[in-house]
Amino acid sequence: SFGWERYNTLEEIEVWMRTQATLYSENVTLIEGGASYEGRTIYGLKISYSPENVNSSVFIESNIHAREWITSAVVTYITNELLTSTNQTIRDLAESHDWYIFPVFNPDGFEYSHTTLNEDRMWRKTRVPHSILCTGADPNRNWDYFWNHGGTSNSPCTEIYRGPTPFSEPSCRSMADYISTVGETLVAYISFHSFSQMLLIPYGYTPDHLDNYDLIYEVGLRSAEALAQRYGTQYRVGTVYEIIYPASGSSADWVKGVFQTPIVYTYELRDLGQYGFLLPPEQIIPTAEESLDSFITIFQQYYNLS
Ligand code: 0X9
Ligand code: ZN
Numbered sequence: 001s002f003g004w005e006r007y008n009t010l011e012e013i014e015v016w017m018r019t020q021a022t023l024y025s026e027n028v029t030l031i032e033g034g035a036s037y038e039g040r041t042i043y044g045l046k047i048s049y050s051p052e053n054v055n056s057s058v059f060i061e062s063n064i065h066a067r068e069w070i071t072s073a074v075v076t077y078i079t080n081e082l083l084t085s086t087n088q089t090i091r092d093l094a095e096s097h098d099w100y101i102f103p104v105f106n107p108d109g110f111e112y113s114h115t116t117l118n119e120d121r122m123w124r125k126t127r128v129p130h131s132i133l134c135t136g137a138d139p140n141r142n143w144d145y146f147w148n149h150g151g152t153s154n155s156p157c158t159e160i161y162r163g164p165t166p167f168s169e170p171s172c173r174s175m176a177d178y179i180s181t182v183g184e185t186l187v188a189y190i191s192f193h194s195f196s197q198m199l200l201i202p203y204g205y206t207p208d209h210l211d212n213y214d215l216i217y218e219v220g221l222r223s224a225e226a227l228a229q230r231y232g233t234q235y236r237v238g239t240v241y242e243i244i245y246p247a248s249g250s251s252a253d254w255v256k257g258v259f260q261t262p263i264v265y266t267y268e269l270r271d272l273g274q275y276g277f278l279l280p281p282e283q284i285i286p287t288a289e290e291s292l293d294s295f296i297t298i299f300q301q302y303y304n305l306s
Helices: 010-023 051-055 069-084 088-095 107-113 170-185 213-231 251-259 281-305
Strands: 028-035 041-047 057-062 098-102 186-194 198-201 236-239 263-269
Touching: 010 028, 010 041, 010 069, 010 107, 028 170, 041 069, 041 170, 051 057, 057 069, 057 170, 069 088, 069 098, 069 186, 069 263, 069 281, 088 281, 098 170, 170 186, 170 251, 186 251, 186 281, 198 213, 213 236, 213 263, 213 281, 251 263, 263 281
Parallel strands: 057 098, 057 186, 186 263, 198 236
Antiparallel strands: 028 041, 041 098, 198 263
């Protein structure tokens, strides 16, 4: 059954979401964000403690890349804390925002990565058959904001295949439609990836520091500091373009560019490559704890400095 001592399957995560919506039915709703190529519904949880929070919503996504299992584990952990923590800081944060949380953005790929074949464990992309030879597009290169502006490939056999057209991937198209219904209400959009221990700032398509970069950089530094305090885990902070690589067509760039969402971060969780995507289950809880510390700090410091 579901827990943070090991990695959960798509079905276990969905059952867990349903259970939360039943247990906390006054504040939690199971939502259907979109659908994947293979016909799976992309489920999320909406958490709302007050109708007054409608214009300070937070959107969270994880496992847009299938093999990055630690990301949905951390996001479900954070969700559980928002629902059950008695810590006053966490309660205040939870109850002063509306939350849209989608732990598995790429259910087809995620399910595929859970098959027993070793090769499949490293699956990253969608499962759309774009060519006879190779399946899938990179769902974090497929979004319609400066799509095909660097850091992508037009070859279906690469890991960064952008797809034939913007939003060719049903999961991206449908989640973009869903995000559009709440886009103007968002104060924050946080996406979770692994690995390499970074807190990334938009954009990936340009080296320019746009919108509120200075504030978001400072908030990011303080959040990375908070993260390090628990177990000493070191994170780097900077734009996607500058500290990893140029990458266009990501969900985070799309949200930032289309809605000018004030707080947009992408986490690259543990580790630095020792285990990489195969982070041992013993590290789930420590990774989640330190990530939660930084996550809370993002909001505290943003409201403190802005
Ligand atoms: O390349 C990616 O899509 C992400 N790194 S990963 O190793 N997990 O694949 C980083 C994307 C970050 N892009 C934006 N936030 N714009
Ligand atoms: Zn990723």
